[in-house]
Amino acid sequence: MIDWNVARSTARRLMRPGPDLSAAEVEEVVAELREASRIAETPVREFTGLTPAYPTPVLVVDRPRWADANLASFELLLKPLDARLEAEGKLPTGLPRAVGRRVTGAEFGAIVAFLGGKVLGQFDPFAEGEAGPGRLLLVAPNVVHVERELDVDPTDFRRWVCLHEETHRAQFTAVPWMRDHMLAKVDEMMDATDIGGGAVTEMITDALPELVRIVRGESEKSLSDLFQNEQQRAVVDQITGTMSLLEGHADVVMDDIGPEIVPSVAEIRRKFTKRRGSGSTMQKIARRLLGYEAKMRQYSDGAKFVRTVTERVGQDGFDAVWAAPENLPTRAEIADPQAWVARVHG
Structure with a gap:
């Protein structure tokens, strides 16, 4: 469905340059x-x-390399869907397919280019490594850009960012079933995808009124929400609950540990939280369309869930979330931590 070469070239072409750094400054940041x-x-x-069961590499990358890494992971995740649609004869052939793949590749590349200027770090659990799956990506130009914009201590900010990303590395490498669980949910999404017949046309027609509301800021949905069927929405609710927990x-970890190794953690959090809500009108529209605003809410909603549960049942009680997939909170339970406590602890 997607021409990945076009996606990569589009992302690189549209990627905005990072901060102007000398070779010595780049070396210091890395x-x-x-x-x-x-x-x-x-x-x-x-x-x-959470003690990781195996080591995973730490890669300090620039924006284009971050884009390449993420597109490679997306390509891996979407291969089963491509194969299924091919086997079912639901993909176009000839010129329409060639053109469609290039158009979709360009659109995908544009989205990755937009996100590539914003991501500070990321643990990619799907990449295959020598010791085991996963790799930690730290996007150096974005870290430098934000620390300068916030006017905070660079050393403190870099450690603060790494506390967050190291937590994600622990979540996926110390909880043995987490990666496979997330892969299974992605597979469920793919299995529920229907692009045959008039499915796409019908979805687009139904989506147009809601699309206008998103642009106006009257809806909390994103583009992806508009093109999901009922089965996919159920899976997305489960994934959203899990991602809110992880984020x-x-x-919580970065803020609670922060004072030990990040003296200015309170100042960084205050300025960073304020920055999350800023941006031009066009940037805010783009973030709403791509679901970036919803992603930001995962941090705050998930943190409230973690703190509330820990207050009510203690650290050991909270740690039950890592015991089994069925103990993960749903999207509704993230908003109602007591419902999770009642379900898991009785």
């Missing part, structure tokens, strides 16, 4: 991010009780 990641490992393990947990 070295300090690697060191910040190393420094964050032990405090994260001790605070969370919120990482935010």
